[in-house]
Amino acid sequence: MPSLPVIDFSVYYNGSEPEKAQLASTIASELRKHGAMRLINTRIPSEKIAEGFEWGKKFFTQLPAAEKEAIPNERNANPQRGWSYVGSENTSKLDMVENEGLEDEKEHFDHSSAADTEFPSKWPAESSIPGFRDYMEDFLQRCHVVGREVMANLEQGLGLAPGDLVSRCCTTPVIDELRMNYYAPISTQKLNTGKYRRAWPHTDFGMITLLFQDDAGGLEVEDRYSSKPDTFIPLPHEHPTEMLVYVSNSLEHLTNGYLKAGLHQVATPIGMQDVANGTLPERQSIACFLKPHRHVNVGPMKQFVTAERPKVFDDLTGLELHRIRVGKLYGAPIETQ
Numbered sequence: 001m002p003s004l005p006v007i008d009f010s011v012y013y014n015g016s017e018p019e020k021a022q023l024a025s026t027i028a029s030e031l032r033k034h035g036a037m038r039l040i041n042t043r044i045p046s047e048k049i050a051e052g053f054e055w056g057k058k059f060f061t062q063l064p065a066a067e068k069e070a071i072p073n074e075r076n077a078n079p080q081r082g083w084s085y086v087g088s089e090n091t092s093k094l095d096m097v098e099n100e101g102l103e104d105e106k107e108h109f110d111h112s113s114a115a116d117t118e119f120p121s122k123w124p125a126e127s128s129i130p131g132f133r134d135y136m137e138d139f140l141q142r143c144h145v146v147g148r149e150v151m152a153n154l155e156q157g158l159g160l161a162p163g164d165l166v167s168r169c170c171t172t173p174v175i176d177e178l179r180m181n182y183y184a185p186i187s188t189q190k191l192n193t194g195k196y197r198r199a200w201p202h203t204d205f206g207m208i209t210l211l212f213q214d215d216a217g218g219l220e221v222e223d224r225y226s227s228k229p230d231t232f233i234p235l236p237h238e239h240p241t242e243m244l245v246y247v248s249n250s251l252e253h254l255t256n257g258y259l260k261a262g263l264h265q266v267a268t269p270i271g272m273q274d275v276a277n278g279t280l281p282e283r284q285s286i287a288c289f290l291k292p293h294r295h296v297n298v299g300p301m302k303q304f305v306t307a308e309r310p311k312v313f314d315d316l317t318g319l320e321l322h323r324i325r326v327g328k329l330y331g332a333p334i335e336t337q
């Protein structure tokens with residue numbers, strides 16, 4: 001099955017002005033069409049991405065359970081920090097209408113930068129996994145820089161003024177979130193019950209999500225152009241520098257729905273779907289959720305509100321929208337601060 005086109009982001013660093021303008025326009029049109037795109041050759045080197053999966057493996061499969069349990073992510077409406085056990089986060093609650101009894105089969109670890117003192121990160125003891133925190137904080141910073149570059153391209157491609165989007169996110173202190181996902185091996189028998197999926201179709205909460213994955217497969221984005229509902233396009237991992245980008249909820253609100261958040265899931269990979277007694281190998285991914293500022297209004301920007309398209313979203317701060325979405329994930333009451 002065909003996937004989305006692969007876009008070479010090195011043009012942004014090395015291209016001529018007309019080539020760069022073409023890149024910006026492609027980025028805007030791909031995100032408009034699919035709510036997702038595939039980039040290669042960003043300034044995050046392949047070795048740094050590969051190293052991330054080694055750290056993920058250490059954290060999830062070698063760190064004693066007690067060390068992870070000591071840094072639990074609280075299941076409330078605040079930004080996620082620390083370790084989430086399998087089944088803690090339920091993505092089916094976010095965007096699916098029929099979601100009774102559906103569970104996610106994934107474990108994850110979330111953190112932000114040390115500068116986010118409002119919602120501090122929770123780290124395992126340095127002596128238990130030396131170097132983990134340094135790697136993660138460095139990788140988050142790299143994602144923040146590339147995320148800002150993608151947003152700058154997007155505002156150019158959409159015909160906005162420089163800073164229109166970037167000033168609403170992408171500045172210090174960095175409050176973006178970096179997440180390591182780990183999916184343990186799982187039997188097709190269990191998946192075929194229809195009750196479990198690695199991740200159910202959902203959209204993310206921030207401006208955009210940057211996503212790196214290993215070779216296990218199963219990641220898919222909604223096919224908006226299919227005549228059949230629930231049709232998804234596979235997003236295979238084909239290039240060592242590959243980074244997927246999704247439009248997320250805050251950007252959908254800011255653009256008054258001109259850009260729609262990409263509905264994505266982690267399903268049984270195509271070759272395994274008809275296997276009755278097989279096992280899916282483990283899978284890992286690293287997601288960076290690029291956040292709007294907490295106090296910025298993520299209601300529709302005036303450039304996207306017209307007589308033909310009146311405002312379809314309410315004015316909310318970045319943090320208010322985030323709390324509504326995380327609250328749904330956990331069925332948690334929305335606390336006000």
Ligand SMILES: O=C(O)CCC(=O)C(=O)O
Binds near residue numbers: 264
């Ligand atoms: O593991 C993946 O590829 C997707 C993870 C995801 O959708 C998420 O963490 O929000």
Ligand SMILES: [Fe+2]
Binds near residue numbers: 202203204264
């Ligand atoms: Fe997601």
